[in-house]
């Protein structure tokens with residue numbers, strides 16, 4: 310059986326040609342899949358019944374299913390999606406700006422090998438990469454289920470996107486070409502895989518690169534992220550400077566605020582100094598409590614003080630709104646375990 314979702318227009322054209330139909334049929338199918346996001350071939354009502362029956366012999370729209378779905382009081386929806394081999398990932402739909410923007414937070418891997426000490430996904434270890442079809446399928450699942458069109462995509466679900474770069478780049482291409490989601494509306498978040506940041510810079514993408522920095526120096530960062538011992542913060546900074554030079558794009562620096570750990574005046578000043586010559590915005594993320602960790606969220610006063618000190622150094626700083634806290638849909642809580 311052929312899976313239609315994830316096929317590009319040219320691939321659908323090959324299929325309709327094989328079936329003895331015109332290229333125009335491919336265009337119609339493409340529209341049903343990516344724009345109208347139907348769940349059944351029979352919903353493709355501008356195709357003749359005979360053609361649909363023929364198509365159903367050969368193809369299905371998808372072979373994944375929604376295993377569970379949770380809706381938060383703030384409108385955030387968390388899906389647990391099951392792939393054909395039984396592995397699951399979580400995908401979150403967030404609504405910002407009076408709901409005009411619909412942001413899908415997608416996963417790039419099942420589990421994650423990077424094993425950051427504050428992250429629920431990391432605790433699960435690495436299971437496998439997702440194919441590009443499985444990545445884009447997450448956005449299609451949201452669109453099919455809600456009947457809405459996703460406008461923004463962030464790779465901030467499970468997994469390290471730069472350790473599955475080929476599939477992630479192919480998914481970006483499909484988001485651009487087939488979903489019509491502009492590159493500037495897509496964000497890749499990375500824990501700092503230095504050689505891959507150089508590789509990405511060569512692609513000269515217009516997407517936003519977000520770096521999960523979380524600490525202003527090597528020693529503190531190494532306590533949170535074992536990968537710091539492989540890719541040193543100084544080398545990450547060099548890679549980011551090169552990225553900005555090659556793409557002209559501003560980096561997003563993500564910084565989790567953990568009580569009495571990395572939220573002090575000293576840390577804020579050190580971070581401001583580190584970022585002085587880097588074209589970036591800073592996104593402060595109040596730490597989300599994860600079971601089995603010793604960390605606590607910073608107090609509101611400490612968050613505001615940290616923000617003020619960075620702004621004072623000339624950076625644009627945002628504090629990430631908590632979304633879906635009541636359904637564990639916040640950053641770092643996407644373990645993807647099915648119960």
Ligand code: SAH
Pocket residue numbers: 421427428429464465466467468469470498499500520521563565594595596597598599640641642
């Ligand atoms: N692996 C990539 C992308 C997925 S994680 C990365 O690490 O960047 C997406 C974001 O959620 C990262 O910035 C990550 O550090 C953050 N995150 C993980 N656990 C968190 C937690 N418990 N509280 C707040 N943010 C967390």
Ligand code: SF4
Pocket residue numbers: 421422423424425428429430431432466467468469500521641
């Ligand atoms: Fe992996 Fe990102 Fe979680 Fe670290 S924070 S373990 S890189 S998903």
